[in-house]
Amino acid sequence: MEDALQFSWSWGFVLRSLSITLIDLALSGDNAIVIGMAAACLPGRRRKWAIMVGGGLAILLRISLVTIVTLLMQIQLLSAIGGCALFWVSWKLLRMDIGSAIEKEKEANQAQNFRQAILIILVADFMMSLDNVIAIAGLAHGQIVLLIVGLLISMPLLMTTGGVISALSDKFRWLIYLGSAVIIFTGSRMIFEDRFIEARLPVPAVISLTVSVFMGIALTVFFVWINQRRIKLLAAKFEAEVIKQ
Numbered sequence: 001m002e003d004a005l006q007f008s009w010s011w012g013f014v015l016r017s018l019s020i021t022l023i024d025l026a027l028s029g030d031n032a033i034v035i036g037m038a039a040a041c042l043p044g045r046r047r048k049w050a051i052m053v054g055g056g057l058a059i060l061l062r063i064s065l066v067t068i069v070t071l072l073m074q075i076q077l078l079s080a081i082g083g084c085a086l087f088w089v090s091w092k093l094l095r096m097d098i099g100s101a102i103e104k105e106k107e108a109n110q111a112q113n114f115r116q117a118i119l120i121i122l123v124a125d126f127m128m129s130l131d132n133v134i135a136i137a138g139l140a141h142g143q144i145v146l147l148i149v150g151l152l153i154s155m156p157l158l159m160t161t162g163g164v165i166s167a168l169s170d171k172f173r174w175l176i177y178l179g180s181a182v183i184i185f186t187g188s189r190m191i192f193e194d195r196f197i198e199a200r201l202p203v204p205a206v207i208s209l210t211v212s213v214f215m216g217i218a219l220t221v222f223f224v225w226i227n228q229r230r231i232k233l234l235a236a237k238f239e240a241e242v243i244k245q
Contacts, residue, residue, distance in 0.1 A: 021154040031058075032158050034124040036165025037093045037179045038117040046114050047166060054121030055159035059151055061122060062129055066147055079194035082127035086187030087219065089124045090180045092116065094223045095230075128186060177220055185216035 035054065039047045169175040191197065192208040203211075 018153075019150070021150045021157075031125055031128050032161040033165060033179045033182055034089065034093075034128070035121055035159060035162030036169060037176060037183075038120045038124075039162065039166040040169040040176065041113050042117060048163070050114055050117040050121070051159050051163050051166070054118045054125075055155055055162070057118070057122055058125040058129075059155045061126055062151055062155075063148060065126070065129065076196045077194060080191045080197055083187035083190030083194070085123060085127045086183050086190070089120055089127075090183045090187070090219065091223050092120055093183070094176065094180055094220075094227055124183070127190075177224065180223065181216035181220045184219045185212050188212035188215045 035051060038054065039050045042050055165175070165179070169179075189208070189212050192203055192212065
């Protein structure tokens with residue numbers, strides 16, 4: 001009888017762990033894009049380290065978030081603040097991409113980009129995982145071991161997806177811009193769906209979706225334009241220094 005109960009409990013544990021894994025993966029598509037984009041500006045070896053270190057720290061961050069999910073839910077405008085932070089993430093990713101294209105051979109620049117990539121992965125994963133954490137906490141029912149197992153299964157798969165996106169962005173540079181638009185779109189949706197804002201400024205779903213799509217496209221174009229101007233200014237400054245020499 002005890003063996004049967006143990007067997008039943010074991011299979012229940014496995015199924016709930018897989019449920020947490022599937023929920024986390026289903027809600028983490030945007031996170032994979034950020035991981036891939038953040039690592040795309042780095043050379044091969046640093047890229048792998050950025051994905052592993054950033055992803056590993058993100059696991060610890062998510063586990064910590066679940067333990068304080070009740071406290072997080074009481075913070076007003078948290079989702080809206082997270083959405084605004086994703087605009088910054090998009091800007092930094094595009095800036096890093098162009099910066100690496102200008103000074104890719106410089107070791108100092110690569111080290112700086114490595115640190116920035118880790119920071120961006122952590123910030124974006126924190127902001128974009130709030131909904132994931134709430135869903136996962138409900139499935140875990142306070143069982144920390146169950147939660148850890150589910151996240152340990154999902155995060156390597158998520159990091160692998162991020163690595164694939166990062167590799168593809170080397171061949172298809174337009175994926176960087178598409179990823180930026182997706183991140184801004186997600187940030188806009190988080191602002192509209194914030195409980196504090198939604199209660200005081202209800203917006204029809206069609207309008208919020210349209211505005212989010214527009215923001216994703218418009219801000220990406222704007223960020224790229226600013227960065228292109230930055231390239232021209234840096235090129236002009238470099239030419240002036242060469243002429244002086």
